[in-house]
Structures are given as C-alpha cells and as structure tokens.
Amino acid sequence: MNKFLRGLSATTMLLVAASVSAATLQVRHAWIRVLPEGLPAAGYARLENQGDKPIALVGALSAAYRAVMLHRSVTTGGMSRMTMVRRLTVPAHGTASLSPGGYHMMLMHPLRPIKPGDHVKLTLLFADGSRETVEFLARPANASGDR
C-alpha cells in the first residue's frame, strides 16, 4: 500500500511537472529524416513558446531509439562539424527550431525498422523537469521543407 502510494505520488509529481513547460509549448512540424541501414537519423521540429518564461529543451527519449542526443551542425570556414548541445532555449513568446543544418535530435540505433510514413513518439525533456511526448513523422532521406 505504502509502495503504491509512493508510486502514485511520484506519478502525480510527474504529471504536475509535465504541466510546467509543456503547457505553454506548441511543437509543430515534427519530423524525422530516415536514412537507410539503420543509420543515425535526425529529428526536427518547430518549438513555439506561448508562455511568459523561456523554456529550455535539454534532450529527448524514445522507445524507438537506443540513444537520442541534442546536437547542432555548424559550418564555419567551409568546414562542417557537429557539436553536442546541453540545451536549446525557446524565448518567452518566441520560437526556436530544430531544423536541417542547425539544431537537431540525433537519433541513434533504431530498435525497430522505421520507414517513411511511420509516426515515432519522442518525449522532449525540459530543464524544469517537465516533459512532453510528441509524434514525429518519419520522412524519406531526401525530404525537404516542413511537409
């Protein structure tokens, strides 16, 4: 019983936490560029913060991939590099994008084959401990634009 209550309160806390950042955030055009052979894929989305406080995205989890990392591609002096990023801040009443050639979720080691047209759930993690699960649309390698 005690265990059950503890579990219940943890769930409640999680639900409370979920309502902090996630409530004021709209996630649009969430999609994944699927590459063949189970190669690492990139996840993109547009984050719109309708709240009065900045929201910091710090990572994501997915049952469909063994590892998810927040990354950023940078091209300077004709060289392309990727860097791991701790957070992407969405300003109050502003937007931030995970988009090709910039910030993206690097999705590694798919745990099941993912093909264009599939919907893949990613749980976005925010700095205040809240989270939001979003469906990402799997698109072909050469997809461009939001849709």
Next chain:
Amino acid sequence: MTPLAYSRRRASRNVLWPVLLALLSACSAHKPTAWRLTDVRGHLPDLRFHLLNGQGSTVTQRNFLGKVVVLYFGYTHCPDACPLTMTHLHLVMQKLGPLAREVRILFVSIDPARDTPTVVGRYAAAFDSRAVGLTGTMSEIETLAKRYRMAFNRGQDLGNGAYEVNHSSAIYVFDRRGRARLLASPADSNADIVHDLRILIGPEQPS
C-alpha cells in the same frame, strides 16, 4: 608639354582605338561564361580516383567520362549536414529534369572504417537515383581528398564507439572530360547550381 609631344600622344591614342575595338569585338565573339559558382578551371587537377561503388566493384574517373560530375565528401553516420547537402543536390537534379541524365553525383565517404560499399551505396541512392556512393581504403580516400585540398578529421566522440567526422563542405564540379571546372558550397542556391550545370551539360543531347 611641348606641342610635338602632345600631338605624338594624340597620334598614339588614335592608333590605339582600332586595336581596342578589335579587342572588344573579339571579346564579344568569345563572351566569357557568366558562371554563378566559382570558376576553378586550371586551378584544380582533373578528376582521378580509384574507389569501390555500392556493389563493391572498383570504379575510377573513367567510369564517369561523358557525364558532368558533382563530387561531395561526407559520411553516412552524418544525419544532418550531409543529408541537407545531398537533398539540395537532389533538388538540383529534379530542376534539371531530363538533363539530369547527363550528371552524376559522387558521394565519397571519408569514414571508410564504418562505410562499407553497401552502406555508402544505399545512403547515396536514398537521396537520388543518379547519386553514386563510393568508399575505399583510407589511403585511396586521402589521396583523393588531398588532390582537391579537402580537409577532414575525426570529430567528437559520442561514446560506445560512435564518433563524428568534421569535413570540408565543398562541392566540386567536373565537366564531361573530367576537368575540374567549378566549386560550389551547400549555401549556393539550387538555381545557381542548375544554371552552371546546364552550361556544362551543353546543348541538349539527342536521346
């Protein structure tokens, strides 16, 4: 200035005019090509390589003689920057329409430790049916990269044996005879790339 010196100068000026006009008309007869990308003709060596294609067969520049070649270096564990460039080139091919038959995109891996012929072949083909994925030994790839002053080095470690590769984002364009002609970057618009490829492809070939 003496009057003599003045008139001599004017005389020489008068002599120059026909020469200038002749030069000008020669220029208009051989109008310099209005490239939108960077013209590198004579500055980079002809295409030459020895690599493996997606089927594991040896290919060299001779396999692509007669085609305009667009060369780009990358690696298949690159989920963002390389796909963005390859998608950009795919859109260029779409805009070229039937002329795209005369063009091949060569995607050369700079990560041969992970990029087997099969993987690099399927990766390239996922972007465009006229894209060819190539890999080889590190020494074969380094030879080609050095030939075009293309830099790459191992980037950050991601744990569990995963790593990234930093690499030059240049796109090299060769004419049908394998001569280096143009240098582009992923930031060039596909309209500009299409414009210059059309010139290199030349008058439409009877099919």
